[in-house]
Amino acid sequence: MKFRYAMVCSSNQNRSMEAHALLKRQGFDVSSYGTGSHVKLPGPSLREPNVYEFGTPYKQMLDELRRKDPELYKRNGILPMLKRNAAVKLAPQRWQDNAADGFFDVVFTFEEKVFDMVVEDLHNRDHVLKKCVLIINLEVKDNHEEAAVGARLALDLCQEIDATESWEDSIDDILTAFEKQHRRKLLYSISYY
Template sequence: MSADPRLARSRPQQHQPTPVPPPPPPPPMGNLLSKPGSEGTPDESEQSPAPGQAQVVPDDMFKLKFCTVCASNQNRSMEAHLQLASAGLPTISFGTGSLVRLPGPTITSPNVYHFNSTTYRAIHAELAQQNTQLYTQNGLLNMLSRNLSIKSYPERFQDWVPGKPRLDHTEDQGAPGTEAGVVDVVITCEERCFDAVLDDLHNKGGKLNRPVHVFNVDIRDNHEEALVGGKAILDLALSLNEAASQERGMYGDSGWQGGVGAARQGFDEKVPDILAEWQERWPNMPALWSLAWF
């Protein structure tokens, strides 16, 4: 096993008279594992996957538990949450900002909301009432419609208590398997979020003594690149899950949750190679990796 990183890490309008109802939730945005083009943007086939191309992990196969993280738990983390959950992987998601911030009528007037209490549906209704045309054109209403079909409200990573049962999230996509409030892998979408997650885990002290692999996949915060980034994160998640399943199949699950035993050791040793192979497939998405503890 790698050394405990806790010992080495110590970083310090125009009013619309009648609000429109939310549009119907869009279908899942595809779970293709096709390699990205050299430009790092989706082509037409990626935006509209053909039937039968989505990959779903069978229920009788071992499944790692995943957590996706961006700044406001609105765009990048939610697209990745959707794609992982649609592939049958247990998934939760968070933001790391102090508040939820969304574009407003001007660059100096963002729309600001609280984590853990303001629902996606309430945000959608408010923005639709403010300026339906503006927030339709910039994609916010469609994004929020997608979000409210995944879970109820944005959550803040720093407020999460690992190991606390998530019994009030049974309707979330990806909820089966996450009831115990722990995950095996955290994937952030921006380096500052990666740093915030590692700092928070260090500050929480690893009370569960449970290892967690933390990755960062750098994704620009726009709708198009969030879609491509979600595919890249799904590719990484499936590669990790396949390796973990193989190791557990060979050596059993003894000591897995505590980071000991042959299966866990074999999986942990494979992670750098898995990431290197993934990076070759997705060269336009710089990645980081660290081992941390709950």
Template sequence: MTKRYAMVCSSNQNRSMEAHFVLKREGFDVASYGTGAHVKLPGPSIREPNVYEFGTPYKHMFDELRRKDPELYKRNGILPMLKRNLGVKTAPQRWQDNAADGVFDVVITFEEKVFDMVMEDLNSRDHILMKPVLVINLEVKDNHEEAATGGRLTLVLCQELEATENWVDKIDEIIFNFERQHRRKLVYSISFY
């Protein structure tokens, strides 16, 4: 694989981590991030989320929630999600705090407000390298079933990009074909490093 990919969602580590898991399994050079102030996982009620700092190990979250209420967190899919995340990386990372992780060729977001945040962040940086970065939003609802579908669709999209030597010349065609085939509207833009 020649391109470097970043998966970015808001704060609960489901959609970006599912895509990260799928791409990593297929040999892609991929990283994942959240953009929220904290990692928020569903709790016993909508008013009682489980809130963690970025950088808190997934193992810690898994063990804590398993101690609190194993049946609830198994039933709502949080324990299986955290177990998957454990196999991908140690802890969640925040996009805004990890700019030094390197340069990506493609950044994929899973909700439009995150796409806007990533674009704003990239456009506010000094563009020293003048290396293009493609930012694509693939809207994915925040539930386990949609995250799995989003992960598979992200793989298809990344395989298309990987098969293209110069995505800058072919991006309109790739996006058009993807939208037609999968009936999913993509928003995309280009920024620079």
């Protein structure tokens, strides 16, 4: 695999981590991030989310929620999600705080507001490398079933991009064909490092 990918979602680590897990299993060089101020996981009610700092190990979240209410968090899919996440990496990372991770060739977001944040963040950075980065938004509803569908779609698109010599030369054709085949509208932008 020749390109480096980032998967970015808001604050609950579901969509980006589902895509990260799938791409990692397929041998891609991939990382994942959230953009919120905290990691927020569903709690017993909408007014009572479980809130964690970025960098809190997934295992710690998993153990804590198992102690709180194992049936609730198993039923709503949070325990399996955290188990998957812990198998992929130690802890959630925040996009804005991880500029030192190097650069990516392609960044995927899974909702438009996150796309806007990533584009703005990249535009506000110093562009010392003069290296292109493609940012693609693939809109995916934030639930476990749609996250799995979104991950497979992201994998399809990554495979198409990775099959090119240079995505810069063929990205319009790749995205148009993808939109037609999957009946999904994509947003994309190009920025620089």
